[in-house]
Amino acid sequence: MKTTLFARLKIPHVFTLLTGVVLFCSLLTYVVPSGSYQREARTYGELTRTVVLPGTYEQLPKHFSPKGFLLGDPVENRATPVGLVGFLSAIPRGMEAAxxxxxxxxxxxxxxxxxxxxxxxxxxxxxxxxxxxxxxxxxxxxxxxxxxxxxxxxxxxxxxxxxxxxxxxxxxxxxxxxxxxxxxxxxxxxxxxxxxxxxxxxxxxxxxxxxxxxxxxxxxxxxxxxxxxxxxxxxxxxxxxxxxxxxxxxxxxxxxxxxx
Known part of the structure; x- marks a missing residue:
């Protein structure tokens, strides 16, 4: 019985796994506490890097709204969870950025x-x-x-x-x-x-x-x-x-x- 069960199990397609990971991470934005650090650009020789300033972490309250759930609704000093459009466009935007x-x-x-x-x-x-x-x-x-x-x-x-x-x-x-x-x-x-x-x-x-x-x-x-x-x-x-x-x-x- 166990052999038959394991024989039927198949590894999902890579796109299925990738979509599942994106969906899981998107849902986490609704439950995981949000926060931000202040950042500044610093120059090291010929290299300029954006670095996090220690001790500047600030927790942000989440902003929920019907518009935010569908399209995303950014509000200043608030954390906006990933909306439906953001979830669907995450992979194309990631490919463009990388x-x-x-x-x-x-x-x-x-x-x-x-x-x-x-x-x-x-x-x-x-x-x-x-x-x-x-x-x-x-x-x-x-x-x-x-x-x-x-x-x-x-x-x-x-x-x-x-x-x-x-x-x-x-x-x-x-x-x-x-x-x-x-x-x-x-x-x-x-x-x-x-x-x-x-x-x-x-x-x-x-x-x-x-x-x-x-x-x-x-x-x-x-x-x-x-x-x-x-x-x-x-x-x-x-x-x-x-x-x-x-x-x-x-x-x-x-x-x-x-x-x-």
Missing amino acids: ADIIFFIFIIGGVFGILQRTGTIAALIQKLLDRFAHSGPLLTVVLMTVLAVGGSTLGMGEEFIPLVPIFLIVANRLGYDRIYGLALVSLSSAVGFASATTNPFTVQIAQGIAEIPPGSGLLFRLVFFACSLVVMLAYVLRYGSRVKADPTRSLLGESGFDLP
């Missing part, structure tokens, strides 16, 4: 699609495998560094999933188990994404919202990425040398060296 970010993500997604469809990444890996077939640790460093840089700079993660079978073969040729082959992909993309330097989906969007320059804090993120990369490589290389010397120490046992 047009630069949306089109930037479209362009990056198109680049990823071209790289995947043309087989560029797979061809590069095969070339590296032919070149460093007799030097497993060196090839590991090169591959994991390239993938980590892709995750850190371009936010590549899911794009590497089709490469998992290729990396399992690479690990098998080098004398490692399947865990090692999976780590080449999963750990590289995870560490690169987590220690992002110029990732457009995390760093650049957040910097745009925070009104700070795109390159702000880049040196710190580069150092953090380098440290994370070194720790990851040390961990993977240590595991690889251990299972290559003694296959029984593989997390999958000796069967871990058999390709599915």
Whole structure:
């Protein structure tokens, strides 16, 4: 019975989820206490930011009216909940306000699609495998560094999933188990994404919202990425040398060296 029930459950379409979130947040404007801070523009070098002044919070009473429920009825020194028209136009207005970010993500997604469809990444890996077939640790460093840089700079993660079978073969040729082959992909993309330097989906969007320059804090993120990369490589290389010397120490046992 439970299996049948869960089998019938389906994840709603993304537009349904998005509309539900907007509706939920709109309803919250009727019940959540409202307030405001005073703000002022401040200049830091060549950068001008609008900042909140501490200690200036003031709670505002809500203004309810039939007109406000339908069209919105702004009143000075009052908080007006989101009306029906405001709810229906929230998504188009949000897309207009974030047009630069949306089109930037479209362009990056198109680049990823071209790289995947043309087989560029797979061809590069095969070339590296032919070149460093007799030097497993060196090839590991090169591959994991390239993938980590892709995750850190371009936010590549899911794009590497089709490469998992290729990396399992690479690990098998080098004398490692399947865990090692999976780590080449999963750990590289995870560490690169987590220690992002110029990732457009995390760093650049957040910097745009925070009104700070795109390159702000880049040196710190580069150092953090380098440290994370070194720790990851040390961990993977240590595991690889251990299972290559003694296959029984593989997390999958000796069967871990058999390709599915």
